[in-house]
Amino acid sequence: MSQSIPAIPATISRQPAKPDPRDMGLSPLIDDPIAAAGYDYMIDASQAFYPIGTADYDQKRNQVVLNARTADWLYRRPDPADYVCPAEARPVLHRIGERLRLDQLDEAERVRAILQYCYDGFRDDFPMPFGDEVYVLNAREEEVLKLGGGQCEDRARVICCLCQVAGLPARIVASYPCIDASQNYELQGGHALNEIYLQGRWAMFDSLVDLQFIRPDGVLAHTWDLMKDASLVDIQPCLHVARADLPVTHRTYYHQNIAGPRVITLAPYRATWVDRYDWRWISATDPQIQARLARRLDEAKRIVREKVEYS
Numbered sequence: 001m002s003q004s005i006p007a008i009p010a011t012i013s014r015q016p017a018k019p020d021p022r023d024m025g026l027s028p029l030i031d032d033p034i035a036a037a038g039y040d041y042m043i044d045a046s047q048a049f050y051p052i053g054t055a056d057y058d059q060k061r062n063q064v065v066l067n068a069r070t071a072d073w074l075y076r077r078p079d080p081a082d083y084v085c086p087a088e089a090r091p092v093l094h095r096i097g098e099r100l101r102l103d104q105l106d107e108a109e110r111v112r113a114i115l116q117y118c119y120d121g122f123r124d125d126f127p128m129p130f131g132d133e134v135y136v137l138n139a140r141e142e143e144v145l146k147l148g149g150g151q152c153e154d155r156a157r158v159i160c161c162l163c164q165v166a167g168l169p170a171r172i173v174a175s176y177p178c179i180d181a182s183q184n185y186e187l188q189g190g191h192a193l194n195e196i197y198l199q200g201r202w203a204m205f206d207s208l209v210d211l212q213f214i215r216p217d218g219v220l221a222h223t224w225d226l227m228k229d230a231s232l233v234d235i236q237p238c239l240h241v242a243r244a245d246l247p248v249t250h251r252t253y254y255h256q257n258i259a260g261p262r263v264i265t266l267a268p269y270r271a272t273w274v275d276r277y278d279w280r281w282i283s284a285t286d287p288q289i290q291a292r293l294a295r296r297l298d299e300a301k302r303i304v305r306e307k308v309e310y311s
Contacts, residue, residue, distance in 0.1 A: 038261075056153065118162070174192055
């Protein structure tokens with residue numbers, strides 16, 4: 001059952017200072033050693049699969065860590081001109097927009113239509129012929145839809161592009177995993193979501209479960225809202241999802257990915273950047289890469305264990 005998107009009051013335009021370079025890029029300064037261990041492992045994992053020249057690598061090169069130092073700059077009003085995507089740049093995605101009649105909808109309706117399409121509506125346009133076992137990395141957005149929707153980071157890129165086709169600024173939220181000492185030092189969390197700028201404010205959405213968070217004042221929450229007050233996860237009625245069968249225990253998943261000792265970043269991604277990237281498909285099951293990552297994860301767990309036991 002679809003949910004309506006509440007109105008969002010406009011924010012006051014500000015010109016905050018650009019973040020310190022230490023809060024940006026592949027190797028930001030991370031004060032919490034436990035968060036740093038999970039982040040460093042995930043960056044190593046990402047670079048093992050996504051070399052220089054790929055969209056994922058570029059996304060992490062351009063990311064900014066979301067914290068008290070950077071929040072004002074990250075939540076400034078975007079320039080709509082930066083997000084224009086002409087039809088000739090992405091004709092397949094524009095045809096999807098035409099089928100969804102995005103030009104006939106207001107901002108909130110466009111966001112809802114795009115989220116529901118990326119949740120499962122795309123399967124009507126792109127029936128999956130290969131079976132669910134296909135797991136391909138580094139597919140461009142049109143290919144992601146044909147391959148069954150991909151992983152969270154793939155679908156986050158699709159949402160960015162479709163939003164820009166519809167005239168809406170959008171960007172990628174990366175929640176890096178942490179190594180949880182209370183769970184036998186297992187890797188916990190890790191997710192990619194989106195923030196979309198509508199009705200004068202950035203708001204966070206998750207297409208994998210067609211989710212939005214709403215604050216007690218009725219305003220859509222962005223990622224920084226949830227980082228400052230993780231109790232917002234608990235007060236969501238049914239988490240505002242289209243899937244009526246989503247268990248309430250799924251709230252734990254968002255606590256893992258928003259609260260706790262972890263790194264969260266925001267990164268730009270433009271539909272018009274498609275020609276700058278290397279889109280060769282990459283196997284997610286390469287045994288040499290998997291063995292390397294297993295060794296790297298063991299090292300990250302050792303670092304966290306030492307920090308916990310000797311602190």
